[in-house]
Amino acid sequence: MNLSAHYNKLYYESAAKIANGDYEIDELIDAQDDYRFGITLVIRPDESTKANIQRFLTEVKAIDPHQYYYQDADLHITVMSIISCYTGFNLRQINVPDYVKLIEQILIKHRNFKIQFKGLTASPSCILLQGFLTDTLNEIRDDLRIGFKGTNLQQSIDKRYTIQTAHSTIIRFRRALQNKNGLLKLVEKYRNFDFGTFEVQQLELVYNDWYQREKFVNKLHEFHL
Template sequence: MNNIYTNMWKSFSSGLESGNYDIDLNIGDINDSRRGLSILGYIDENNDEVGDNISSFIDRVMSIEPEQYGYPVTELHLTVLSIITCFSGFSLSDINPQDYNKIFYDVFNGLPPIEVNFKGITASSSCIIIQGFTSCHSLEVLRERLRVRFSESNLMTSIDSRYKAETAHCTAIRFCLPLRDRYKLLRLCERYREHDFGVVTFRNFELVFNNWYQNKSITKSLGKIVLNNSS
């Protein structure tokens, strides 16, 4: 996992130095009809202190780059798995949500909470993310169980169609306009490269119908579960 983050950082930092970064033109577009199905855990619902710590970093970024998209604290999340990757025109009427809910509950029922240490930042060419690390293989095992159960079903899925979920990151900033001062932004990111935002013990998970950016104004919760320490 650390190697993935390190390689991303090297690409991001060299890209900012040369002005090679990407802008997402779909943020805020009311005509963006991309929708999907995901399983996630909201950070503030599991540890509001860590949510506030990440928000403080976002505020620092936004003070340099106020025109970019910074995730509000209520939308900061860990994506366990994208069951249906967002695509244009997908709607809930295309599926039976109860079928997906059954697998969601069956796989999560009886599992212990999952701890993620959010430490340091890295980035892709179009977004800045908070690095997440697990102390054991619990998240990896959970994802594999979900992959197996959904692959055995006849349900519509597109798991791992973009990339295989391997990290425990949280997206914090998306670039939606040209950067004002990419060098100042890079220096700020360097200062947070190893910053410890804290540990989140994820107990609350949701199956959601979502847009590309997981905006809560569009997201619909299809199922919720709370994991117990005694499991």
């Protein structure tokens, strides 16, 4: 996949929709009865990168404080959604050590790799960081697909979509945009901003809600590359 072309297409299509007021508001983000949970393998950015992200988010908050902004602890890249979030899932339904053992066996041959967050893109419902990855991440994903396919473990890999990017969601629209033109100008300002390059040395297996909010996330295991 040509990531630059993919991110650009997504941005221009989504920016046009946002400008026309044809964006999507997440009606569940403040719901008290949202019981969608799953387990996910994730990457966390380093402190320097997170600081750059928060500086951008501070600028956006100044023009529209009522949207949903990701805190440092919630920032992540999805390596693989092992069990996509669904209502009613809980850890009692699976044997976590079986998942840990399988993932350890899969990761043993892989080494550290780097990810760069450079620029922003958008969807009709959120603003995302453009993540650029090395071949290693997709090799890990392919090995996870093969590994889980050969087991009877509960999983839903690729059932929603086949993940190929390294994007990270940082803003979700929770209310009508107060200043959509101001938001788009800020996003345009940071379209090619280098938020940072970091070395991925560990992956986390987490039990999580749909939004990966720290108050709901339970870290099940940390894998070192």
